[in-house]
Amino acid sequence: MKKGVLIAVAIVLLSAPSSLLWGQEKGIIRGVAMEGRVGFFCPMQFADSFQAVFDSRGGLVFGAGLRVELPKGIYVEGVLDYFGKEGYRVYVSGTKVVRTDIDTSISIVPLTFTGGYRFKLKPSVIPYIGGGFGRYYYRQKDIATELRGESSFKGFSGYHLLGGIEFRGDKPLSFAGELRWNTVAQAIGEGGVSKYYGEDNIGGISFSLKVFLRLK
Amino acid sequence: MPKRNRSIILIFSLIVSLLFLIAPVNRAQNRRQPEKGSKGSPVLLEETLRSRQLVYSRWFLRALDGLPIGGSPMRLNFFLLRRGLDFRPVVSFSLHNRTYSSPPLRGDSRQGERLPQADDSLPPPDNPEFSIRRGIGKLGQLKYVPGVIVVKFREGLTVGEVRERAKSLGGRILQSSRFSDFELIEIPETMTVPQAVEFFSIEPDVVYAEPNYYRYSTFRPSDPYYSLQWHFQQIDMEDGWDINFGADPSVIVAVIDSGVAFEDYKGFRQAPDLEGTRFVSGYDFVDDDHHPNDEGAGDGFGHGTWVTGVIAQTTNNGLGVSGIAFNATIMPLRVLDATGTGTAADVAEAIRFATLNGARVINLSLGGEEEAQAEHEAIQFAYSNGVVLVAASGNERDEPEPPSDVCYPARYKEVLAVGATDYLKKRAYYSNGGPSLDVVSPGGDITADRNDDGYADGVLQQSFLAPEYDEFYYFFASGTSGASPHVAGIVAMLISQYRITDPEVIYDAIRFTAVDLGPPGKDNGYGWGLVNARDLLLGLGINR
Numbered sequence: 001m002k003k004g005v006l007i008a009v010a011i012v013l014l015s016a017p018s019s020l021l022w023g024q025e026k027g028i029i030r031g032v033a034m035e036g037r038v039g040f041f042c043p044m045q046f047a048d049s050f051q052a053v054f055d056s057r058g059g060l061v062f063g064a065g066l067r068v069e070l071p072k073g074i075y076v077e078g079v080l081d082y083f084g085k086e087g088y089r090v091y092v093s094g095t096k097v098v099r100t101d102i103d104t105s106i107s108i109v110p111l112t113f114t115g116g117y118r119f120k121l122k123p124s125v126i127p128y129i130g131g132g133f134g135r136y137y138y139r140q141k142d143i144a145t146e147l148r149g150e151s152s153f154k155g156f157s158g159y160h161l162l163g164g165i166e167f168r169g170d171k172p173l174s175f176a177g178e179l180r181w182n183t184v185a186q187a188i189g190e191g192g193v194s195k196y197y198g199e200d201n202i203g204g205i206s207f208s209l210k211v212f213l214r215l216k
Numbered sequence: 217m218p219k220r221n222r223s224i225i226l227i228f229s230l231i232v233s234l235l236f237l238i239a240p241v242n243r244a245q246n247r248r249q250p251e252k253g254s255k256g257s258p259v260l261l262e263e264t265l266r267s268r269q270l271v272y273s274r275w276f277l278r279a280l281d282g283l284p285i286g287g288s289p290m291r292l293n294f295f296l297l298r299r300g301l302d303f304r305p306v307v308s309f310s311l312h313n314r315t316y317s318s319p320p321l322r323g324d325s326r327q328g329e330r331l332p333q334a335d336d337s338l339p340p341p342d343n344p345e346f347s348i349r350r351g352i353g354k355l356g357q358l359k360y361v362p363g364v365i366v367v368k369f370r371e372g373l374t375v376g377e378v379r380e381r382a383k384s385l386g387g388r389i390l391q392s393s394r395f396s397d398f399e400l401i402e403i404p405e406t407m408t409v410p411q412a413v414e415f416f417s418i419e420p421d422v423v424y425a426e427p428n429y430y431r432y433s434t435f436r437p438s439d440p441y442y443s444l445q446w447h448f449q450q451i452d453m454e455d456g457w458d459i460n461f462g463a464d465p466s467v468i469v470a471v472i473d474s475g476v477a478f479e480d481y482k483g484f485r486q487a488p489d490l491e492g493t494r495f496v497s498g499y500d501f502v503d504d505d506h507h508p509n510d511e512g513a514g515d516g517f518g519h520g521t522w523v524t525g526v527i528a529q530t531t532n533n534g535l536g537v538s539g540i541a542f543n544a545t546i547m548p549l550r551v552l553d554a555t556g557t558g559t560a561a562d563v564a565e566a567i568r569f570a571t572l573n574g575a576r577v578i579n580l581s582l583g584g585e586e587e588a589q590a591e592h593e594a595i596q597f598a599y600s601n602g603v604v605l606v607a608a609s610g611n612e613r614d615e616p617e618p619p620s621d622v623c624y625p626a627r628y629k630e631v632l633a634v635g636a637t638d639y640l641k642k643r644a645y646y647s648n649g650g651p652s653l654d655v656v657s658p659g660g661d662i663t664a665d666r667n668d669d670g671y672a673d674g675v676l677q678q679s680f681l682a683p684e685y686d687e688f689y690y691f692f693a694s695g696t697s698g699a700s701p702h703v704a705g706i707v708a709m710l711i712s713q714y715r716i717t718d719p720e721v722i723y724d725a726i727r728f729t730a731v732d733l734g735p736p737g738k739d740n741g742y743g744w745g746l747v748n749a750r751d752l753l754l755g756l757g758i759n760r
Contacts, residue, residue, distance in 0.1 A: 046758070049758050052760055053756075053757060089754060089755035089756055089757050090719070090755055090756055091714070091716065091721050091722075091724070091725045091755055091756065092724065092756065093718065093720045093721040093723075093725075094720075095719055096718060096720075098714060098716055098718075098721055100713075100714060100754075100755040102754060102755060104757040104758070106758055119227070121223055121224060125224060126225050126488040127224055127228070129227075129231065138759050140757055140759050140760060142757050142760075143754060144751070144754050144757055144760045145757070145760050147750075148760065150760065161234075163227075163228070163231035165224065165228065175435075179231060179232065183409065188758055188759040189759070190759055191728075191756075191759060191760050192728075192756045192757045192758050192759045192760045193756045193757065194757075194758055194759050194760055196728050196756065197729060201244070
């Protein structure tokens with residue numbers, strides 16, 4: 001099914017009106033840009049567990065990466081992000097949460113690769129969409145994981161979809177607002193609150209502001 | 217609106233709509249609570265008295281007690297074994313203490329030997345150190361003193377120069393070590409300890425700077441026979457004590473049983489290894505008086521005294537054995553007579569008495585096959601008033617017609633049903649199971665010595681043999697009667713640590729911190745698994 005979706009997307013892009021496609025520029029690599037981003041990650045796939053332990057809906061996410069623009073509006077991108085949160089170990093029953101004074105923290109470090117398409121509506125406003133896969137490194141750190149020797153990062157595979165709008169001027173710097181959804185299944189749920197709530201996915205939605213520095 | 221802008225807005229709207237369609241539903245409202253399973257139909261009991269044919273003579277026991285065995289100073293002999301089960305029909309209760317070992321060991325003195333003394337005795341209740349020790353442990357607490365760092369300056373600096381250096385870096389000297397060469401420096405409120413350490417460390421006059429880390433005791437009771445209490449090690453009690461030091465006196469645990477040897481009254485004597493245990497007034501629902509002294513049960517064994525020892529044996533007193541929640545307060549309630557029989561009405565009365573008089577935990581090492589509404593309503597009353605009820609699952613698994621579920625009152629959904637494990641963490645051969653079983657904890661197996669310590673694998677606590685109410689021994693005994701008070705004691709520690717008032721929070725905590733045994737997930741043989749004191753007291757993180 002995934003292959004079918006990808007083929008359908010490619011057909012749509014190739015048959016799109018020429019006004020939406022990029023012009024006849026020469027060379028395979030049309031542009032290279034370094035990017036940095038800061039955003040807010042909302043862990044919707046494990047919302048109950050997150051809310052119970054961290055008493056919060058989400059947290060800041062930071063990242064940096066490299067984007068390569070290819071012909072016909074296609075681009076590829078590699079990004080390394082970081083998300084971390086601190087809280088307390090708890091007892092839960094239904095929606096009741098009793099907090100202990102034992103601190104705990106989680107860290108998520110996604111390394112993602114995206115392929116996408118940039119629409120050329122006008123030179124200064126460039127909407128784009130994309131999707132890809134990545135390796136998500138997850139760690140929980142507290143006294144319980146230290147006793148078990150489980151305080152190191154573990155990697156899990158995940159997928160994401162994104163969309164955004166880039167605002168570009170004459171200067172090498174440009175900015176973008178991006179919405180990203182990702183899913184990382186079977187990363188948690190072995191124990192703790194995630195087992196109680198039956199949540200095993202550390203994915204969610206993030207909205208971020210990106211800064212591009214065009215190198216080419 | 218220009219066509220370009222409309223296109224941008226349309227594309228953005230499409231992306232947002234797609235994401236909301238994909239996003240998962242919040243599952244909190246759909247959360248199904250763990251279910252205990254159907255109540256099942258009552259199982260009819262046979263009225264036959266079952267007992268095994270073994271020689272049993274008190275005089276023979278006494279003679280055996282004097283025999284040295286392999287030079288062991290404790291002289292515990294285990295070649296006499298007696299199992300007896302009394303069943304009474306319809307709505308009545310029988311003991312779930314299946315066996316005991318004999319001959320017993322005298323608890324007071326051994327001929328020609330002096331009992332080892334404890335290095336430090338338990339602080340009295342009004343000692344301020346008592347409240348400090350509670351809740352402080354190496355697990356789960358602060359790693360370092362907030363607002364203070366340890367700094368060593370280079371040699372050659374005068375006291376004034378050190379003070380000036382600290383001040384120039386924003387700190388204030390709290391204390392100069394008299395016997396060493398470092399300073400305790402109070403850092404500004406705008407700095408965290410790691411920041412201050414890093415800031416001071418780069419100074420050329422500073423040799424090192426570090427947090428002032430806490431150091432904690434690792435508690436191991438000094439009771440001489442503690443090493444034989446394998447059942448405490450099986451559930452990580454030592455790590456549990458590092459988090460909570462045996463509960464506190466405000467937590468009252470009601471023991472609804474055959475009474476307790478808690479006082480010197482008429483011919484009854486207080487068990488020596490309960491001398492430091494705190495008691496509140498209880499009640500004897502059999503004789504209708506305020507002296508719920510243990511008269512033994514069935515075979516004369518001080519069942520309630522033995523159960524109470526698991527929960528709150530006086531600990532670290534240089535005598536005998538240890539208990540789990542040794543700082544908790546016990547409420548003795550007698551509902552079983554000298555034959556080991558009681559009634560549902562008396563149990564219901566006892567549960568209400570305990571609730572109305574401040575008990576936070578009730579242990580019920582007794583049961584029967586019939587459901588009783590009076591009893592269930594009393595349990596519901598207790599549960600709705602924040603009392604945690606823990607009951608034994610029953611010992612009939614190896615009967616010709618084993619029950620399909622745990623016995624009552626363990627089967628009620630408001631009660632935590634506890635089965636038994638042996639030394640190898642296997643389900644005990646006698647331990648009832650079924651859909652209503654919640655967890656298991658050590659109950660022992662008196663027919664085996666799997667740890668090769670020369671003694672049967674029973675739960676070791678102090679008790680007596682009626683009618684000698686003034687002579688106490690240390691018994692290895694087994695049964696779900698012994699498993700249930702392990703959980704009751706840990707629950708008392710949990711309540712002491714975090715002041716949890718909702719029983720369902722505690723039940724879920726026990727279920728989700730238990731070590732899964734048997735088939736993955738909840739099963740009829742082990743329930744949610746083997747309770748673990750350390751994991752229970754640490755609470756839950758995201759994934760551990």
